[in-house]
Amino acid sequence: MSNCNALFGRLQTQHLAVNNLIQWGDHLSVEDAAIDAQHKAIFDLGASVYESWRGGGGVEVLRPAVDKLANLLPAHFAFEERMLTDIGYEDLAQHMAEHRGMLDELGSMQERFHSFEDGHESPGGSLLAPGWPIMQFLLGFTVGHVMSSDMSYCQTLIASRVGVRGNA
Numbered sequence: 409m410s411n412c413n414a415l416f417g418r419l420q421t422q423h424l425a426v427n428n429l430i431q432w433g434d435h436l437s438v439e440d441a442a443i444d445a446q447h448k449a450i451f452d453l454g455a456s457v458y459e460s461w462r463g464g465g466g467v468e469v470l471r472p473a474v475d476k477l478a479n480l481l482p483a484h485f486a487f488e489e490r491m492l493t494d495i496g497y498e499d500l501a502q503h504m505a506e507h508r509g510m511l512d513e514l515g516s517m518q519e520r521f522h523s524f525e526d527g528h529e530s531p532g533g534s535l536l537a538p539g540w541p542i543m544q545f546l547l548g549f550t551v552g553h554v555m556s557s558d559m560s561y562c563q564t565l566i567a568s569r570v571g572v573r574g575n576a
């Protein structure tokens with residue numbers, strides 16, 4: 409019984425942890441309203457994918473989310489890269505390489521999701537939990553990229569504005 413309770417406790421904790429990781433909040437602000445809004449839209453999509461995933465949503469439910477992500481992400485990356493170019497961000501090349509890696513990964517995932525028919529999720533291969541690769545990808549974006557790499561340009565961005573004001 410205690411094992412059971414411990415497991416339940418762990419699952420609850422994991423649920424809360426994942427929920428927190430895909431929850432956008434002011435602590436994730438990069439001090440740019442447009443970029444914050446774009447990040448929030450992607451985090452919100454993550455939260456809805458998480459709900460679908462927990463509810464056992466199949467490919468037909470999750471595929472539109474992957475497609476939406478495939479619209480939001482390239483647009484966001486292009487916008488961010490333009491801004492980072494404008495402020496002369498010193499780690500731009502590395503940052504763009506991270507973006508590129510994520511787009512490649514997303515492209516493969518989208519292709520995979522379109523190769524599965526609704527309700528037939530394992531033609532030749534198995535996609536036991538179709539939501540899992542999207543969750544992994546989204547966590548890679550939220551925790552792996554926004555919380556670390558994007559937060560890293562925040563200081564340069566703020567400094568560039570001070571510089572602009574100072575020169576004005």
Ligand SMILES: [Fe+2]
Pocket residue numbers: 488503507553557558
């Ligand atoms: Fe980025």
Ligand SMILES: [Fe+2]
Pocket residue numbers: 447484488554558
């Ligand atoms: Fe970003």
